Amino acid sequence: MEDTARPATQSDHDVLIVGAGISGIGMAAHLGMKLPDLTYTILERRDDLGGTWDLFRYPGIRTDSDMHTFGYEFEPWRSENRIVSAQNIKDYLNGVIDKHDIRRRIQYGQHVVSADFRHEDARWHVVVEADGVQRKVTANWLFLGTGYYDYDQAYDAGFDFSNFEGEVLHPQFWPDDLDYAGKNVVVVGSGATAITIVPVMAQQAAKVTMLQRTPTWIRNIPSQDRIARFLRKILPEDLAYKIIRWRNIRLTDFMIKRCETHPQQVAEHLTKRAQESLGDKYREADFTPPYRPWEQRMCFIPDDDLFEAINRGKAEVVTDTIDRFEGREVVLKSGKRVPADIVVTATGLQLAMAGKIALSVEGEQVNFRDHFYYKGCMFSNIPNFSTFFGYTNASWTLRVDVVGNYICRLFAHMKATGAEIATPYLPADHRMEREEFFNLSSNYIKRSLDMLPSNGPVWPWQLGMDYLEDRKVMRATPVVDGVLRFENAHSEERRQAAE
Incomplete structure (x- = not known):
């Protein structure tokens, strides 16, 4: 050239x-x-x-x-x-x-x-x-x-799907025509992608199982900011935005530093919120990570959507290790078998x-x-x-x-x-x-x-x-x-x- x-x-x-x-x-x-x-x-x-x-x-x-x-x-x-x-x-x-x-x-x-x-x-x-x-x-x-x-290439977790009869896909390459209505879906992973997918698919699927090797810290937040709504009513738009933005930056900074200085207190608070939302469906093994809050990125769920799907019986969190994929099931090391017509590998980037x-x-x-x-x-x-x-x-x-x-x-x-x-x-x-x-x-x-x-x-x-x-x-x-x-x-x- x-x-x-x-x-x-x-x-x-x-x-x-x-x-x-x-x-x-x-x-x-x-x-x-x-x-x-x-x-x-x-x-x-x-x-x-x-x-x-x-x-x-x-x-x-x-x-x-x-x-x-x-x-x-x-x-x-x-x-x-x-x-x-x-x-x-x-x-x-x-x-x-x-x-x-x-x-x-x-x-x-x-x-x-x-x-x-x-x-x-x-x-x-x-x-x-x-x-x-x-x-x-x-x-x-x-x-x-x-x-x-x-x-171009998603992370390959190295799963063997040769004996799996269902459909496998990665969130990075989602097909436009996927029909999951009435089907059993297993989402492998516990990060932000998995936690986003599960409650939405649960609206149409027979059941969605979030299969995780390790739990993640989850924090429920309202999808709407009521203080933002109030400030917009009484202040000019640009001024309201500056105040809201600066307030939220400060709150996030406070939360991060709180996680660093008082991790046990933050962990107890997050655990209590999950217990209140899930009631008798709360299982410690599924919502207690082996690391401190924000040692890995925390996941936010708007308006308790994941917990609501669990409470309705449309979603479930299972903490275990995959042994193999067989037929239309995921076989776990514990011996448990999870029905799976579709497996979503939300295992990272x-x-x-x-x-x-x-x-x-x-x-x-x-x-x-x-x-x-x-x-x-x-x-x-x-x-x-x-x-x-x-x-x-x-x-x-x-x-x-x-x-x-x-x-x-x-x-x-x-x-x-x-x-x-x-x-x-x-x-x-x-x-x-x-x-x-x-x-x-x-x-x-x-x-x-x-x-x-x-x-x-x-x-x-x-x-x-x-x-x-x-x-x-x-x-x-x-x-x-x-x-x-x-x-x-x-x-x-x-x-x-x-x-």
């Missing part, structure tokens, strides 16, 4: 955003509001926006975060409903892209295959495939909003870095394990590049605004000083110890640690999981911090180095 070299100022895009999900759309909105003179384009592999919320089609798919904090800081969530469906989220995103004139900048069906940064022209050279044809585009800056899991794009700098492949996070959105020694990983203990979108504000400050500084390249510089002999940045012990994270970027013990070489602290630090610290190196591709220093 022929490369037509051009000066850095003539790149196809100032910023190339990959992914039209929550992250990519949020970044685009920040660029439009703060730096309207910059050109940007969003390349989306799928045929519609939404990312996660377009990919997953399983029954009842919904956010497991409060929408008043899941919504962007600049665009109010205008409903008292706090837990909503994927379609509600896509409707919200469509409103955002129309309001901020983003729609015309999104190109669908565009698979980014590779991207190589070259210092000589301060550009990313990006290979994009559409309809089987590849083309090359260039960009001064590359922003990946590609999420953190593999869209397969993580993937950078949307599986082949990233390189000067032709040398980027192995993210060899690079440290910088301020939670860039990486050591990778120039003109940023990406996004949300919070594991709060709404994903909160980091979108933190990162969006910071990156726009960085771009403004580069424009004002004429800098073309920005690189978080870390010397090869740094001797900095790697620390795992996840505060969760979930299996899907444990099995993917080797592919994840490194986290340092000190700022700025970290991806933090404390939104309030991140927000304060990212706003207070200057762009020029002695770590971030700024260069011009055509400077004398760069010319001499090339010679």
Whole structure:
């Protein structure tokens, strides 16, 4: 493929955003509001926006975060409903892209295959495939909003279904025409996906069994925020949203810290709530995890929907280990047999870095394990590049605004000083110890640690999981911090180095 070299100022895009999900759309909105003179384009592999919320089609798919904090800081969530469906989220995103004139900048069906940064022209050279044809585009800056899991391949738990006569499916690849009315369904798993699917399928299925190896902590919350409804009646919409959002952020922060400092009290509270909801159907073995609250992500059930399905006899939770799948049954190690016309393997995701794009700098492949996070959105020694990983203990979108504000400050500084390249510089002999940045012990994270970027013990070489602290630090610290190196591709220093 022929490369037509051009000066850095003539790149196809100032910023190339990959992914039209929550992250990519949020970044685009920040660029439009703060730096309207910059050109940007969003390349989306799928045929519609939404990312996660377009990919997953399983029954009842919904956010497991409060929408008043899941919504962007600049665009109010205008409903008292706090837990909503994927379609509600896509409707919200469509409103955002129309309001901020983003729609015309999104190109669908565009698979980014590779991207190589070259210092000589301060550009990313990006290979994009559409309809089987590849083309090359260039960009001064590359922003990946590609999420953190593999869209093409779900996690395979290694079950043997060769002797199973029923239907097997994974939530990531849900068929549009699945008929489960009057059938026995077994959902394998105990995470947010399983807990979402079970009560919805129980409305039509003969019975749905949530088969788990290990329980998860579950917390019931009202699907509607009554305080939000009240504040909207007495205050202007934007002011009400700011108050509601900040209140809910603070409440989540309090809950997380409470789980860290008083885990036993939190566990007792959650247990009591489950016992009150389930009565004589409560079984300790099914609702008492062997870990502290928020050591793995807590699952929220709106309006007791899972417990209500159990109380009606339409759903059941079974804690056991699978021995085999046989006929139309799941045979457990205990000897129990669970009827199963359909098995749903809600056993987790397969993580993937950078949307599986082949990233390189000067032709040398980027192995993210060899690079440290910088301020939670860039990486050591990778120039003109940023990406996004949300919070594991709060709404994903909160980091979108933190990162969006910071990156726009960085771009403004580069424009004002004429800098073309920005690189978080870390010397090869740094001797900095790697620390795992996840505060969760979930299996899907444990099995993917080797592919994840490194986290340092000190700022700025970290991806933090404390939104309030991140927000304060990212706003207070200057762009020029002695770590971030700024260069011009055509400077004398760069010319001499090339010679």
